[in-house]
Amino acid sequence: MCELLGMSANVPTDICFSFSGLMQRGGGTGPHRDGWGIAFYEGKGIRAFHDPAPSCHSVIAQLIKNHPIKSLVVISHIRQANVGLVCLENTHPFIRELWGYSWAFAHNGQLDKRIFDLPLIFYKPVGSTDSEYAFCWLLDQIRLTFPERPDNFDELTTFIHQCCEQLRSMGVFNMLLSESQYLFAYCSSKLSWLTRRAPFGEASLKDDDLTVDFCQETTNNDVVTVVATEPLTANEAWTRLNAGELVVFHEGLAQDHRAP
């Protein structure tokens, strides 16, 4: 199993605080020693870092922890390998282009061998993980059904939810997915989220000896949602997603979405 971390915000926000907590689980307080990766959207652009080494010893992870990169949407992952060797091409998040947008994807869980029987058309995996294969299949399905980017994301969201349900039938499939503006979070077993907005308070990381007073870091209009496999802080009220639930975040806020 792996750990996921996502962020959606309405103003460019750094993820240093949450990333510090996640990073400790990468061989520090957790067993996820098999690499880590993070993708920051900046407009339509994406700044991605991948490292097959444990995050708690990574020079690049240290740089991200200490050097704020501000973004509206972030997807991060630390890995404990099950399917696929520990190597760079098997390190999440995976990235592909569709409609002239860079899609990023990270997966927690394991799918059984049936995943590799699903036909692939446009997108082919570079590595050997079930996760990247599932991502290629998912983007293929989206591309076949929505050859162009739709103006309204309601139908797209329902469609992605249906595809996720199909993937969940093959095992455990917790997922974070984005195309730069929307963050899709799908839960098969474990995923929680928390929206921070005014009045901001203090938060203390479970995994690291670190407390942040968000009051000092934010304005009254800031809205920031963090999504994680397990709640990262001990003193805030996280919402756990149910199995089979998809939540879409846009500019920091959960969007209404009717299950398919």
Added chain:
Amino acid sequence: MCELLGMSANVPTDICFSFSGLMQRGGGTGPHRDGWGIAFYEGKGIRAFHDPAPSCHSVIAQLIKNHPIKSLVVISHIRQANVGLVCLENTHPFIRELWGYSWAFAHNGQLDKRIFDLPLIFYKPVGSTDSEYAFCWLLDQIRLTFPERPDNFDELTTFIHQCCEQLRSMGVFNMLLSESQYLFAYCSSKLSWLTRRAPFGEASLKDDDLTVDFCQETTNNDVVTVVATEPLTANEAWTRLNAGELVVFHEGLAQDHRAP
């Protein structure tokens, strides 16, 4: 105009020395202040860094300069913007997947408006540069002609050369391209290369007060080629490519290739 830097090696080699020289041109000794990027292949995986800020002031560029990342193929670029805003999605190298391989591409030069009339099928640009558009078109052409990865790259090389000639007819098109094992270098106006192998000597950067004795850093079997817009060292014999010339490097060595 921009500056290109590429490397092909037969053993995992760091590019710190050459990158130090290139980085100085990013707002230091050169006018290329509009971002920089670098892609390191590690097996089929790719480790990419993109930054729209000048390389000579970039914290991430400092990290790459000081923290050796070893690779067989590297493509790097520093940008002086002509077409397209200075932003992350317009920062080279651009990356797309074909045949389950991550292709990286960087361009020096400028193509006229006709480039945007070429039809695109599978790949769409995320940003607004002529360069990324040309890359999408080039990969489309390769994909249409070679739906599967060929065993032998001779025909593919000839085909890529033909496509490059077509692009050169629309302006200045110096290019570096790779799929992880082969480095394609095409020259429209300026591109030079140098192969270092035993007996190794000393090299002194033109742009930075730095000398390396490669003897200390290498074994007798190492073969490393560096490709750059302008020679990076003053005391070595670089080969300039002719206009319309394509050279393919594999494991550090230039391959025989007959022009189309």
